[in-house]
Amino acid sequence: MSAETPLKDLPKVDPTLKGQLEGFSAVNLKKTETEEKIHLPNREDVEAEKKVQAHLQxxxxxxxxxxxxxxxxxxxxxxxxxxxxxxxxxxxLRQGIEGFDHAALKKAQTTEKNTLPTKEMIEEEKKA
Known part of the structure:
Protein backbone atom coordinates (compact mmCIF):
# COMPACT_ATOMS: atom_id res chain seq x y z
CA MET A 1 0.00 0.00 0.00
CA SER A 2 1.13 3.49 -0.60
CA ALA A 3 2.29 5.78 2.18
CA GLU A 4 -0.47 8.22 1.25
CA THR A 5 -3.31 5.92 2.41
CA PRO A 6 -4.67 7.17 5.74
CA LEU A 7 -4.61 4.79 8.68
CA LYS A 8 -8.39 4.86 9.06
CA ASP A 9 -8.87 3.50 5.49
CA LEU A 10 -6.76 0.37 6.09
CA PRO A 11 -8.67 -2.92 6.56
CA LYS A 12 -9.28 -4.02 10.14
CA VAL A 13 -7.80 -7.32 11.37
CA ASP A 14 -9.73 -9.58 13.75
CA PRO A 15 -8.08 -9.42 17.21
CA THR A 16 -7.82 -13.24 17.52
CA LEU A 17 -6.12 -13.47 14.14
CA LYS A 18 -3.86 -10.58 15.06
CA GLY A 19 -2.81 -12.39 18.23
CA GLN A 20 -2.04 -15.58 16.30
CA LEU A 21 0.01 -13.65 13.75
CA GLU A 22 2.01 -11.89 16.42
CA GLY A 23 2.68 -15.21 18.24
CA PHE A 24 3.81 -17.02 15.08
CA SER A 25 7.17 -18.71 15.24
CA ALA A 26 8.94 -20.26 12.24
CA VAL A 27 10.52 -22.85 14.55
CA ASN A 28 7.21 -24.78 14.67
CA LEU A 29 7.23 -25.36 10.89
CA LYS A 30 8.26 -28.74 9.45
CA LYS A 31 11.28 -28.96 7.19
CA THR A 32 10.33 -29.87 3.62
CA GLU A 33 12.45 -30.39 0.56
CA THR A 34 11.13 -28.53 -2.43
CA GLU A 35 11.39 -30.24 -5.76
CA GLU A 36 11.06 -28.20 -8.90
CA LYS A 37 9.38 -30.09 -11.69
CA ILE A 38 10.22 -28.34 -14.90
CA HIS A 39 9.77 -30.47 -17.97
CA LEU A 40 11.83 -29.19 -20.83
CA PRO A 41 11.10 -30.69 -24.24
CA ASN A 42 13.61 -33.22 -25.49
CA ARG A 43 14.77 -33.71 -29.08
CA GLU A 44 11.85 -36.01 -30.01
CA ASP A 45 9.30 -33.51 -28.67
CA VAL A 46 10.84 -30.68 -30.69
CA GLU A 47 10.95 -32.79 -33.87
CA ALA A 48 7.33 -33.89 -33.42
CA GLU A 49 6.26 -30.27 -32.94
CA LYS A 50 8.15 -29.25 -36.09
CA LYS A 51 6.42 -32.02 -38.09
CA VAL A 52 3.01 -30.87 -36.86
CA GLN A 53 3.79 -27.25 -37.71
CA ALA A 54 5.06 -28.23 -41.17
CA HIS A 55 1.93 -30.29 -41.81
CA LEU A 56 -0.35 -27.43 -40.73
CA GLN A 57 1.52 -24.98 -42.96
CA LEU A 93 -44.22 -63.39 -43.61
CA ARG A 94 -44.29 -60.04 -41.78
CA GLN A 95 -47.71 -59.19 -43.21
CA GLY A 96 -49.00 -62.60 -42.18
CA ILE A 97 -47.79 -62.09 -38.62
CA GLU A 98 -49.02 -58.50 -38.35
CA GLY A 99 -52.40 -59.23 -39.93
CA PHE A 100 -53.10 -62.40 -37.92
CA ASP A 101 -56.72 -62.60 -36.76
CA HIS A 102 -56.93 -63.80 -33.16
CA ALA A 103 -60.72 -64.09 -33.40
CA ALA A 104 -60.35 -67.02 -35.81
CA LEU A 105 -58.74 -69.16 -33.09
CA LYS A 106 -60.88 -71.80 -31.36
CA LYS A 107 -61.27 -71.78 -27.61
CA ALA A 108 -59.41 -74.67 -25.98
CA GLN A 109 -60.03 -76.10 -22.52
CA THR A 110 -57.01 -77.40 -20.70
CA THR A 111 -57.67 -80.22 -18.25
CA GLU A 112 -55.06 -81.43 -15.85
CA LYS A 113 -54.91 -85.17 -15.43
CA ASN A 114 -53.23 -86.01 -12.18
CA THR A 115 -53.82 -89.60 -11.23
CA LEU A 116 -53.33 -90.55 -7.61
CA PRO A 117 -51.61 -93.83 -6.78
CA THR A 118 -53.75 -96.69 -5.61
CA LYS A 119 -53.31 -98.43 -2.22
CA GLU A 120 -51.54 -101.35 -3.87
CA MET A 121 -49.01 -99.03 -5.50
CA ILE A 122 -48.33 -97.33 -2.16
CA GLU A 123 -47.83 -100.65 -0.40
CA GLU A 124 -45.44 -101.90 -3.10
CA GLU A 125 -43.43 -98.72 -2.79
CA LYS A 126 -43.20 -99.12 0.99
CA LYS A 127 -41.93 -102.68 0.62
CA ALA A 128 -39.24 -101.67 -1.84
Missing part, protein backbone atom coordinates in the same frame (compact mmCIF):
# COMPACT_ATOMS: atom_id res chain seq x y z
CA UNK A 58 1.25 -27.39 -45.90
CA UNK A 59 -2.49 -27.70 -45.38
CA UNK A 60 -3.03 -23.96 -44.94
CA UNK A 61 -0.87 -23.06 -47.92
CA UNK A 62 -2.31 -25.68 -50.30
CA UNK A 63 -3.06 -24.31 -53.75
CA UNK A 64 -6.43 -25.60 -54.96
CA UNK A 65 -5.60 -24.50 -58.52
CA UNK A 66 -3.29 -27.53 -58.78
CA UNK A 67 -6.23 -29.92 -58.44
CA UNK A 68 -7.56 -31.70 -61.52
CA UNK A 69 -11.24 -31.83 -62.37
CA UNK A 70 -12.83 -35.24 -61.89
CA UNK A 71 -16.08 -36.49 -63.37
CA UNK A 72 -18.09 -38.69 -61.07
CA UNK A 73 -19.89 -41.63 -62.63
CA UNK A 74 -22.75 -43.04 -60.64
CA UNK A 75 -23.24 -46.75 -61.08
CA UNK A 76 -26.62 -48.10 -60.10
CA UNK A 77 -26.49 -51.74 -59.11
CA UNK A 78 -29.88 -53.42 -59.19
CA UNK A 79 -30.56 -56.33 -56.86
CA UNK A 80 -30.53 -59.86 -58.27
CA UNK A 81 -33.75 -61.84 -58.82
CA UNK A 82 -32.93 -64.07 -55.82
CA UNK A 83 -32.65 -61.04 -53.53
CA UNK A 84 -36.00 -59.73 -54.71
CA UNK A 85 -37.67 -63.11 -54.10
CA UNK A 86 -36.24 -63.44 -50.56
CA UNK A 87 -37.35 -59.92 -49.68
CA UNK A 88 -40.86 -60.61 -51.00
CA UNK A 89 -40.98 -63.76 -48.88
CA UNK A 90 -39.91 -61.84 -45.78
CA UNK A 91 -42.49 -59.13 -46.43
CA UNK A 92 -45.24 -61.74 -46.89
Missing amino acids: AVEGFNTAQLKHANTQEKIVLPAQEDIETEKGQQA
Whole structure:
Protein backbone atom coordinates (compact mmCIF):
# COMPACT_ATOMS: atom_id res chain seq x y z
CA MET A 1 0.00 0.00 0.00
CA SER A 2 1.13 3.49 -0.60
CA ALA A 3 2.29 5.78 2.18
CA GLU A 4 -0.47 8.22 1.25
CA THR A 5 -3.31 5.92 2.41
CA PRO A 6 -4.67 7.17 5.74
CA LEU A 7 -4.61 4.79 8.68
CA LYS A 8 -8.39 4.86 9.06
CA ASP A 9 -8.87 3.50 5.49
CA LEU A 10 -6.76 0.37 6.09
CA PRO A 11 -8.67 -2.92 6.56
CA LYS A 12 -9.28 -4.02 10.14
CA VAL A 13 -7.80 -7.32 11.37
CA ASP A 14 -9.73 -9.58 13.75
CA PRO A 15 -8.08 -9.42 17.21
CA THR A 16 -7.82 -13.24 17.52
CA LEU A 17 -6.12 -13.47 14.14
CA LYS A 18 -3.86 -10.58 15.06
CA GLY A 19 -2.81 -12.39 18.23
CA GLN A 20 -2.04 -15.58 16.30
CA LEU A 21 0.01 -13.65 13.75
CA GLU A 22 2.01 -11.89 16.42
CA GLY A 23 2.68 -15.21 18.24
CA PHE A 24 3.81 -17.02 15.08
CA SER A 25 7.17 -18.71 15.24
CA ALA A 26 8.94 -20.26 12.24
CA VAL A 27 10.52 -22.85 14.55
CA ASN A 28 7.21 -24.78 14.67
CA LEU A 29 7.23 -25.36 10.89
CA LYS A 30 8.26 -28.74 9.45
CA LYS A 31 11.28 -28.96 7.19
CA THR A 32 10.33 -29.87 3.62
CA GLU A 33 12.45 -30.39 0.56
CA THR A 34 11.13 -28.53 -2.43
CA GLU A 35 11.39 -30.24 -5.76
CA GLU A 36 11.06 -28.20 -8.90
CA LYS A 37 9.38 -30.09 -11.69
CA ILE A 38 10.22 -28.34 -14.90
CA HIS A 39 9.77 -30.47 -17.97
CA LEU A 40 11.83 -29.19 -20.83
CA PRO A 41 11.10 -30.69 -24.24
CA ASN A 42 13.61 -33.22 -25.49
CA ARG A 43 14.77 -33.71 -29.08
CA GLU A 44 11.85 -36.01 -30.01
CA ASP A 45 9.30 -33.51 -28.67
CA VAL A 46 10.84 -30.68 -30.69
CA GLU A 47 10.95 -32.79 -33.87
CA ALA A 48 7.33 -33.89 -33.42
CA GLU A 49 6.26 -30.27 -32.94
CA LYS A 50 8.15 -29.25 -36.09
CA LYS A 51 6.42 -32.02 -38.09
CA VAL A 52 3.01 -30.87 -36.86
CA GLN A 53 3.79 -27.25 -37.71
CA ALA A 54 5.06 -28.23 -41.17
CA HIS A 55 1.93 -30.29 -41.81
CA LEU A 56 -0.35 -27.43 -40.73
CA GLN A 57 1.52 -24.98 -42.96
CA ALA A 58 1.25 -27.39 -45.90
CA VAL A 59 -2.49 -27.70 -45.38
CA GLU A 60 -3.03 -23.96 -44.94
CA GLY A 61 -0.87 -23.06 -47.92
CA PHE A 62 -2.31 -25.68 -50.30
CA ASN A 63 -3.06 -24.31 -53.75
CA THR A 64 -6.43 -25.60 -54.96
CA ALA A 65 -5.60 -24.50 -58.52
CA GLN A 66 -3.29 -27.53 -58.78
CA LEU A 67 -6.23 -29.92 -58.44
CA LYS A 68 -7.56 -31.70 -61.52
CA HIS A 69 -11.24 -31.83 -62.37
CA ALA A 70 -12.83 -35.24 -61.89
CA ASN A 71 -16.08 -36.49 -63.37
CA THR A 72 -18.09 -38.69 -61.07
CA GLN A 73 -19.89 -41.63 -62.63
CA GLU A 74 -22.75 -43.04 -60.64
CA LYS A 75 -23.24 -46.75 -61.08
CA ILE A 76 -26.62 -48.10 -60.10
CA VAL A 77 -26.49 -51.74 -59.11
CA LEU A 78 -29.88 -53.42 -59.19
CA PRO A 79 -30.56 -56.33 -56.86
CA ALA A 80 -30.53 -59.86 -58.27
CA GLN A 81 -33.75 -61.84 -58.82
CA GLU A 82 -32.93 -64.07 -55.82
CA ASP A 83 -32.65 -61.04 -53.53
CA ILE A 84 -36.00 -59.73 -54.71
CA GLU A 85 -37.67 -63.11 -54.10
CA THR A 86 -36.24 -63.44 -50.56
CA GLU A 87 -37.35 -59.92 -49.68
CA LYS A 88 -40.86 -60.61 -51.00
CA GLY A 89 -40.98 -63.76 -48.88
CA GLN A 90 -39.91 -61.84 -45.78
CA GLN A 91 -42.49 -59.13 -46.43
CA ALA A 92 -45.24 -61.74 -46.89
CA LEU A 93 -44.22 -63.39 -43.61
CA ARG A 94 -44.29 -60.04 -41.78
CA GLN A 95 -47.71 -59.19 -43.21
CA GLY A 96 -49.00 -62.60 -42.18
CA ILE A 97 -47.79 -62.09 -38.62
CA GLU A 98 -49.02 -58.50 -38.35
CA GLY A 99 -52.40 -59.23 -39.93
CA PHE A 100 -53.10 -62.40 -37.92
CA ASP A 101 -56.72 -62.60 -36.76
CA HIS A 102 -56.93 -63.80 -33.16
CA ALA A 103 -60.72 -64.09 -33.40
CA ALA A 104 -60.35 -67.02 -35.81
CA LEU A 105 -58.74 -69.16 -33.09
CA LYS A 106 -60.88 -71.80 -31.36
CA LYS A 107 -61.27 -71.78 -27.61
CA ALA A 108 -59.41 -74.67 -25.98
CA GLN A 109 -60.03 -76.10 -22.52
CA THR A 110 -57.01 -77.40 -20.70
CA THR A 111 -57.67 -80.22 -18.25
CA GLU A 112 -55.06 -81.43 -15.85
CA LYS A 113 -54.91 -85.17 -15.43
CA ASN A 114 -53.23 -86.01 -12.18
CA THR A 115 -53.82 -89.60 -11.23
CA LEU A 116 -53.33 -90.55 -7.61
CA PRO A 117 -51.61 -93.83 -6.78
CA THR A 118 -53.75 -96.69 -5.61
CA LYS A 119 -53.31 -98.43 -2.22
CA GLU A 120 -51.54 -101.35 -3.87
CA MET A 121 -49.01 -99.03 -5.50
CA ILE A 122 -48.33 -97.33 -2.16
CA GLU A 123 -47.83 -100.65 -0.40
CA GLU A 124 -45.44 -101.90 -3.10
CA GLU A 125 -43.43 -98.72 -2.79
CA LYS A 126 -43.20 -99.12 0.99
CA LYS A 127 -41.93 -102.68 0.62
CA ALA A 128 -39.24 -101.67 -1.84
